[in-house]
Amino acid sequence: MRILVVEDEVDLARTLRTGLTAEGYSVDLAHDGRQGLWMARTGAYALVVLDLMLPGLNGYKICAQLRREGNATPILVLTAKDGEWDQAEALDTGADDYLAKPFSYTVLVARLRALVRRSGTAAPPVLAVGDLSLDVAGRVCRRAGVRVDLTPREFAVLELLARRDGQAVSKGDLLYHAWPDEAYDPNLVEARVSSLRRKVDTPFGRQSLQTVRGTGYRLVDDRERE
Ligand code: CA
Numbered sequence: 001m002r003i004l005v006v007e008d009e010v011d012l013a014r015t016l017r018t019g020l021t022a023e024g025y026s027v028d029l030a031h032d033g034r035q036g037l038w039m040a041r042t043g044a045y046a047l048v049v050l051d052l053m054l055p056g057l058n059g060y061k062i063c064a065q066l067r068r069e070g071n072a073t074p075i076l077v078l079t080a081k082d083g084e085w086d087q088a089e090a091l092d093t094g095a096d097d098y099l100a101k102p103f104s105y106t107v108l109v110a111r112l113r114a115l116v117r118r119s120g121t122a123a124p125p126v127l128a129v130g131d132l133s134l135d136v137a138g139r140v141c142r143r144a145g146v147r148v149d150l151t152p153r154e155f156a157v158l159e160l161l162a163r164r165d166g167q168a169v170s171k172g173d174l175l176y177h178a179w180p181d182e183a184y185d186p187n188l189v190e191a192r193v194s195s196l197r198r199k200v201d202t203p204f205g206r207q208s209l210q211t212v213r214g215t216g217y218r219l220v221d222d223r224e225r226e
Contacts, residue, residue: 001116002026002136004045006036006062007078008054016049019105020112026139033057035176040066040073042163042177044136047116049108051078052090060093067094074119076111078103127162130221132200132208134162141200148199153178157192158200161209161219168212193217 003025007013010031017027028045030036033056040048040062052059063075077095090098096119097111127134131144139155141148150158156178161169171189179188197209208222 001046002028002044003047003049003112004028004030004036004039005049006030006033006040006054006059007049007051008032009051016108020109023109033059033062037062037065038173038176041069041071042160043071043073044159044163045073047112047119048073048075049078049112050075050095053080060089063090063093063095072119074115076108076115127159129162129165129219130208130223132162132219134159143200143204143206146204150196150199153192154196154199157189158196158219161217164218166218166220168215168218170216172216174216189216 001024003020005013005016005020005027007016007029008031013029013031017029020027028039030039033054035056036048036050036054036059037057039045050059050062054062059077063077066073066075074096075094077090077098078101079090079098080101096115099108099111127136133142134140134155135142136159139150139152141150141155141158157174160174160177171186172184174189175182175184175186178192179185182188193209201207201209206222208220210218210220210222212218
C-alpha cells in the first residue's frame with residue numbers, strides 16, 4: 001500500500017518515511033505544495049499525509065483542489081498548533097482526519113490504519129498497456145504473461161508512463177515521480193528508459209517505449225504493427 005507524505009520539514013518527512021516503511025507501507029515524499037498536488041493527482045496512493053503550511057501551495061488549497069477534481073483519496077492533515085488554519089478548516093476542505101503537531105508516532109500510525117479501514121480502499125489497480133501489465137501493489141511487471149524484474153526506479157518510470165496511457169510524459173515529470181529528492185538531471189531518466197527498453201521491449205521484439213521528440217516518452221500498445 002502506497003502513502004504520499006507531503007511535508008516540507010525534510011527531517012520530519014524522512015523520519016515518517018522510515019517509520020511507515022517499517023510498518024510495511026511504500027512511502028513517497030513531496031517537499032512542496034505543487035509537487036504534492038501533482039503526485040496526489042496520479043491516484044497512485046491509498047492515503048495522503050498532508051502538512052498544511054507548505055511552500056508553493058498550502059495544504060488547505062491542495063485538499064480543496066483534489067476534492068474539486070473528484071479525487072477521493074483519504075487525507076490526514078498535519079496541523080501546527082499555532083498554524084494559520086485550524087482543524088475545523090482542514091476538515092471543511094475535505095480532509096478526513098487531522099493530527100496536531102507535535103504528534104505521537106504511534107497515534108499517527110493508528111489513525112492511518114483506521115482511515116484506510118474506513119475508506120475501504122481497494123487494492124491499487126493493475127495497470128495495463130497492451131500486453132504489458134503492472135501490479136502496482138505487488139510491484140510486479142509482466143510482458144505477455146512473462147514476469148520482468150525491474151528496479152524500484154524502473155518500476156516508477158514505467159508506472160507513470162502506464163498511467164498516462166499512450167500520452168507523452170516529459171522527462172521533468174518522470175524525474176519528479178521517480179526521483180523526488182533529486183535535482184533535475186535528464187540523464188537519470190534517459191538511462192532508466194534505456195534499461196527498461198532492454199527489459200520490456202528488446203527481448204520481446206517490441207518497441208512500446210517510444211521517444212517523443214522534444215517532450216519525453218510514451219508507452220503504447222504496439223502489437224497491431226506485428
Ligand atoms: Ca510545514
